Amino acid sequence: MAEAIVTSRGPETAVILSVSAGTGHMQAARAIELAMQELSPATRVVTLDTFKYTTPLLEKLILGTYMEMLRLSPQLYGYLYQQSERGRLLAGTAKQEFNRLLNRFTAGKLIGLIESLRPGIILCTHPFPLGVMDALRSSGLLTGCLLAGVITDFTVHAYWVFEHVDIYIVGTPELVGEFAAFGIDSRVVRPVGIPVLPAFASQPDRTAARAALGLDLQLPVLLLMGGGLGMGAMLDVATLLGHADLSCQIVCIAGRNTVLQDKLSRMAPELRQPLHVVGYTEQVPLYMAASDLLISKAGGLTCAEALASGLPMVVVSPLPGQEERNAQFLAAAGAGVYVKKLSHLLPVLQDIFRSPGCLARMADAARRYGRPRAAYDSVQCLLQGYAAWQAVAR
Structure with a gap:
């Protein structure tokens, strides 16, 4: 349990705007909401999926195209991502036109709701709503609240950068310099960590976590994840590891991918290694506490959760773009290894487990960069920023 804020009074209402593309952005929103409930219990937190307030056509066009591109042509998405980074072809005009389109079809519905809620803080965990809020503020609206953004990756993309944001919450101090390259004042950027669920601040030790999950207390645990949607090469990785000459047990969290979950469950009895298959679960903090190594793609929230758990990571099949940067x-x-080809995975794992102290050094590096209390620290930043804004407003 966190200590309550006594230095400043929180706002009556805080609005969190996110987007349900994947699960990471909404998970960051949930982490902030839970931490706010502890630190400022008098503050009502309203979390909104931004695309529920736009036209169905635009939602289908943007989210549908995004998800299909990731599924069918991830390399095209990676190319577009790179071309819209700072100083590249699509970083300026394309960003402005996209935000103009989004603002035209979204702002009208959102502004009425926001005005009725009268929030003291608006926090965005996705660049789309942040762009809409920035446009509203530049037109003279939203002057009566603090506007903040949470960067949910370990990099800064041009589509996150807006001039009217009061606070940016980022994963590491290194990102302060990246914002400076965009001309953003370093005083606006707070490197307190990507917000992970408060449960990561009070994880049990490995033995207790394994006992709670019914896992073998002696065998090392390899945790396979593909984000909340169960993406990536999880089936191929599980097959490879299940037939390998490794002394371990495998836990595979398939998320909401029920097809993958069924395939893994049918395959499990044929493998040399014990394979525990899990669907969508709220117990990710417990599974990470129980594990020795995480094998996954590199979603920002997954990486932040692993670091918060002191859990070394081997990245396989990251999506081109921000996941490659992560x-x-x-x-x-030093907290992870990036494996670019699946055929290299087993030799990398064998090297890790056979090299004395390698896993321990990776775990130490993860703990150095981990921010298990990032959600609480983010809320502290928001409340302090709100108090400072109130003082100026008076």
């Missing part, structure tokens, strides 16, 4: 960050930090 994988590069983990590797540079």
